Amino acid sequence: MSEQKPKRKVSVLSGKGGTGKTFVSVNLFAVMTDALYVDTDIEEPNGFFYFDIEDAESEDVTIFVPKLNEKKCDGTQACVNACKFNAMAFIDDELMIFDDLCHSCGACIYACPNDALSKKYISVGEIKETRNNPRIMWGEMKPGKESGVPIVERLNEKIKTSGESLAIVDSPPGIGCAVIEAMRDTDYAILVAEPSLFGLHNMKMTIKLLDYLDVSYGILINKYTDEDNPVSDYAKQEKLPVIAKIPYDRTIAKMNAQGIIVADVDKKIRQIFVDLSETIREELTL
Numbered sequence: 394m395s396e397q398k399p400k401r402k403v404s405v406l407s408g409k410g411g412t413g414k415t416f417v418s419v420n421l422f423a424v425m426t427d428a429l430y431v432d433t434d435i436e437e438p439n440g441f442f443y444f445d446i447e448d449a450e451s452e453d454v455t456i457f458v459p460k461l462n463e464k465k466c467d468g469t470q471a472c473v474n475a476c477k478f479n480a481m482a483f484i485d486d487e488l489m490i491f492d493d494l495c496h497s498c499g500a501c502i503y504a505c506p507n508d509a510l511s512k513k514y515i516s517v518g519e520i521k522e523t524r525n526n527p528r529i530m531w532g533e534m535k536p537g538k539e540s541g542v543p544i545v546e547r548l549n550e551k552i553k554t555s556g557e558s559l560a561i562v563d564s565p566p567g568i569g570c571a572v573i574e575a576m577r578d579t580d581y582a583i584l585v586a587e588p589s590l591f592g593l594h595n596m597k598m599t600i601k602l603l604d605y606l607d608v609s610y611g612i613l614i615n616k617y618t619d620e621d622n623p624v625s626d627y628a629k630q631e632k633l634p635v636i637a638k639i640p641y642d643r644t645i646a647k648m649n650a651q652g653i654i655v656a657d658v659d660k661k662i663r664q665i666f667v668d669l670s671e672t673i674r675e676e677l678t679l
């Protein structure tokens with residue numbers, strides 16, 4: 394199948410969980426009617442809770458791990474030496490393969506002189522996708538799995554072939570491998586920060602990542618207050634772009650906790666997200 398024209402991708406990220414990434418993503422999605430919402434927080438996807446979903450389809454995500462044919466194995470341990478991820482060991486003359494540590498690189502299979510290793514496919518999670526409005530996708534990692542990166546990779550592939558011209562990607566928290574994969578091909582990032590010293594620390598870490606990935610961004614300050622606001626002060630001092638401020642308001646927090654998309658019911662908040670969507674369209678020249 395030929396690949397459609399490249400999508401514009403906006404990623405919403407923050408240095409830690411609980412900052413309001415999903416709140417920002419779903420409210421922005423609510424005012425951008427032509428977008429696709431993609432929740433890549435594969436360990437704890439919760440964006441779909443905001444929507445009435447009846448038609449989500451599932452797709453299994455698999456990776457390969459090596460499978461041993463004991464009859465062909467002579468114990469040379471070339472495979473163990475080839476594995477850079479400590480996913481293999483010889484214990485009591487027996488080759489042990491630790492599926493959860495395997496990165497599916499295939500080096501062991503290539504290194505084995507006796508063709509004693511082949512590929513075995515195991516499930517690491519699944520992708521869910523709605524076909525009709527609202528158009529959303531999310532990934533879910535199976536409990537106990539070490540890495541959700543293959544699930545995020547698959548979500549990225551699906552974004553490329555989706556029909557929408559814009560994807561709003563709700564990134565995993567932190568700055569680890571899954572976040573870096575979620576940021577792949579990102580055209581613009583919204584960095585969500587909370588106005589506290591912890592928030593400032595996390596924002597600085599995330600800025601380092603964005604600079605490293607060479608992705609342009611704007612800062613959205615969630616739970617904004619004029620008093621004692623180290624994030625705002627730092628942004629001013631460093632001349633960083635603050636593109637939106639969501640005021641601190643218990644009513645907003647309460648509605649959000651109830652799974653209500655606040656932009657659908659509160660005019661002031663809706664206007665903030667409409668303004669944000671226009672800023673993004675300008676950044677993306679949409």
Ligand code: SF4
Pocket residue numbers: 458459475476477478479480481494495496497498499500501502
């Ligand atoms: S496929 Fe790669 S990571 Fe997995 S066990 Fe083999 S060498 Fe190690």
Ligand code: SF4
Pocket residue numbers: 461465466467468469470471472473488504505506507508509510
């Ligand atoms: S390299 Fe092949 S033959 Fe040697 S120990 Fe590993 S699986 Fe067995």
